Amino acid sequence: MRSAVRIAVLALVLASPAARAQPAAVPAASDTPGDATETVTVTGEKPSQIAIIHNFVSTFSVTSATAGVITRWHAAICPTVVGLTPQFNDVVLQDLRKVAGMVGAAAKAAGCKPNIIITFTGEPDALLTAAKEKNPYILGTGASRNFTMTHPVQAWYGTATMDLRGNVTQDSDDIGMTNPPGKGFGTLPMAGVGGVPTVAREGSLIRDGMASTFSTVFVVVDLKKVGAAPLSAIADYVTMLALAQTDSYDRCEPLPSISNLMADGCSADKKVTAITPSDIAFLRGVYKTAIGDSSLQQQANINAEMAATVPAN
Numbered sequence: 001m002r003s004a005v006r007i008a009v010l011a012l013v014l015a016s017p018a019a020r021a022q023p024a025a026v027p028a029a030s031d032t033p034g035d036a037t038e039t040v041t042v043t044g045e046k047p048s049q050i051a052i053i054h055n056f057v058s059t060f061s062v063t064s065a066t067a068g069v070i071t072r073w074h075a076a077i078c079p080t081v082v083g084l085t086p087q088f089n090d091v092v093l094q095d096l097r098k099v100a101g102m103v104g105a106a107a108k109a110a111g112c113k114p115n116i117i118i119t120f121t122g123e124p125d126a127l128l129t130a131a132k133e134k135n136p137y138i139l140g141t142g143a144s145r146n147f148t149m150t151h152p153v154q155a156w157y158g159t160a161t162m163d164l165r166g167n168v169t170q171d172s173d174d175i176g177m178t179n180p181p182g183k184g185f186g187t188l189p190m191a192g193v194g195g196v197p198t199v200a201r202e203g204s205l206i207r208d209g210m211a212s213t214f215s216t217v218f219v220v221v222d223l224k225k226v227g228a229a230p231l232s233a234i235a236d237y238v239t240m241l242a243l244a245q246t247d248s249y250d251r252c253e254p255l256p257s258i259s260n261l262m263a264d265g266c267s268a269d270k271k272v273t274a275i276t277p278s279d280i281a282f283l284r285g286v287y288k289t290a291i292g293d294s295s296l297q298q299q300a301n302i303n304a305e306m307a308a309t310v311p312a313n
Contacts, residue, residue, distance in 0.1 A: 047254075053306045056255050057282065057299050062245040064212035066171045067161045069295045070302075071212040071245045072286050073105050074162060078112035079242065083120030083221070088231060092118060095235040096242060102280060104287035105243055116242050118219045124149045127220060138218050151249045152225035152262050153234070155241040158216035162291065163209065170215060209292040217242050229261060229273070236275035237261045244286055255310065281309035 047055075061070050079096050081089040096116070100107050117138070121127050131138050132147050139147060140156035159171045219238050226234060236258045240246075246259070252266035253259055256276045260266045285302030293301070 049310060050303070050307060052255050053303055053310060054299075056253055056257070056278070057285075057302050057306070059251055060244070060246050060248050060253070060257075060259060060282070061286070061299075061302075062247055063295050064159060064161070064171070066159070067210045067212040069210065069212050069293065070286060070289070070298045071157070071159050071214055072289065073243065074211065074213040074291065075115070076106040076108045077116055077242075078108040078114050079116035079118065080114040081118045081120075083223075091231060092235040092238065095232070096239045099236070099239045099275060099280070099283070100243060103243065103283035105283075115215065116217045116219070118221070118238050118242065120221045120223055122223045124220050124222045131218075138216060140216075140218070149220060149222065152227075153219065153221050153237060153241065154249070155220075155238075155245075156218045157214060157245050158218075159245070160213050160215045162211040162213050168213065168215075171212075211291040211293075214245070226262070233258070233261055233273040236279075240275065240279060240283070243283055278306060278310050281306040 063069060064071050077100055079093055081092045081096075083089070084092070096118075097107050119127065128139070128147050128149060136147075137158065138156070140158050160168045161171055162168050219241050221234060221238065229237075240258055248259070249262065250264045251259075252263045252270055255278050256270075256272055258272060258275045258279050260270045260272065263271075282302060282305075285305030286298075288305065289298045289301055
């Protein structure tokens with residue numbers, strides 16, 4: 001009887017809520033709110049080589065405000081270099097002439113009247129002040145004309161507009177339509193009748209026959225700011241500035257380019273020390289453009305020239 005009672009009591013105890021309760025499961029760390037770790041993968045497409053080339057052409061080159069096209073040398077260039085020893089001046093000069101020959105920019109023989117002047121100086125502000133007082137035309141014409149040096153190497157461009165008949169008119173917004181007699185260098189004649197400029201254009205909406213040409217290029221190299229860049233690299237850099245107008249001094253191009261040499265914020269691996277096949281292809285495209293090509297035609301030609309030279313991604 002007592003055994004039966006004990007068994008009954010034990011059964012009741014085992015059947016009680018306390019006895020039936022099981023310890024709560026401890027959540028795993030990954031299940032605990034706030035401790036969960038999520039992995040997010042962000043994917044994106046790398047810009048195509050065509051897009052990179054197009055961006056380089058559109059950002060590095062400058063379109064003339066007067067003619068609406070990319071400016072290049074149509075007359076033969078006559079460069080001179082000053083400020084270094086004769087030997088080193090000649091290194092820069094020969095580099096420029098060599099690249100000009102490679103890309104199709106004609107050059108005059110030695111002894112010609114300079115239309116490209118490259119000056120090395122440790123006092124650029126004093127140089128620009130003297131140039132402004134003696135011959136302001138050397139510091140460019142039109143909207144690009146200014147008297148301040150803001151980069152280690154900087155170029156000033158005198159530009160002119162060439163019409164369908166080959167008549168050339170100096171671009172200017174504040175110093176008259178052409179250089180006065182005896183002033184400037186590489187002075188271009190002004191077309192016109194009775195002192196009034198005249199322009200001959202094509203009637204097409206696609207092609208107007210106008211072209212933009214350099215009359216002068218003045219490049220200044222600040223010897224105190226170019227750092228430890230080798231002279232050969234500086235020579236290639238100033239060559240790029242002398243043959244193609246730009247105001248893109250600080251843009252770091254994803255495409256290998258000597259234009260990155262002096263760009264602020266451009267990492268060392270992007271700062272090549274010699275003119276690249278991309279640069280040569282760009283310049284060759286610029287000098288293959290015909291008189292009268294529109295800016296869209298010019299850019300398309302340059303893009304095609306570079307795409308044929310620069311390896312695809």
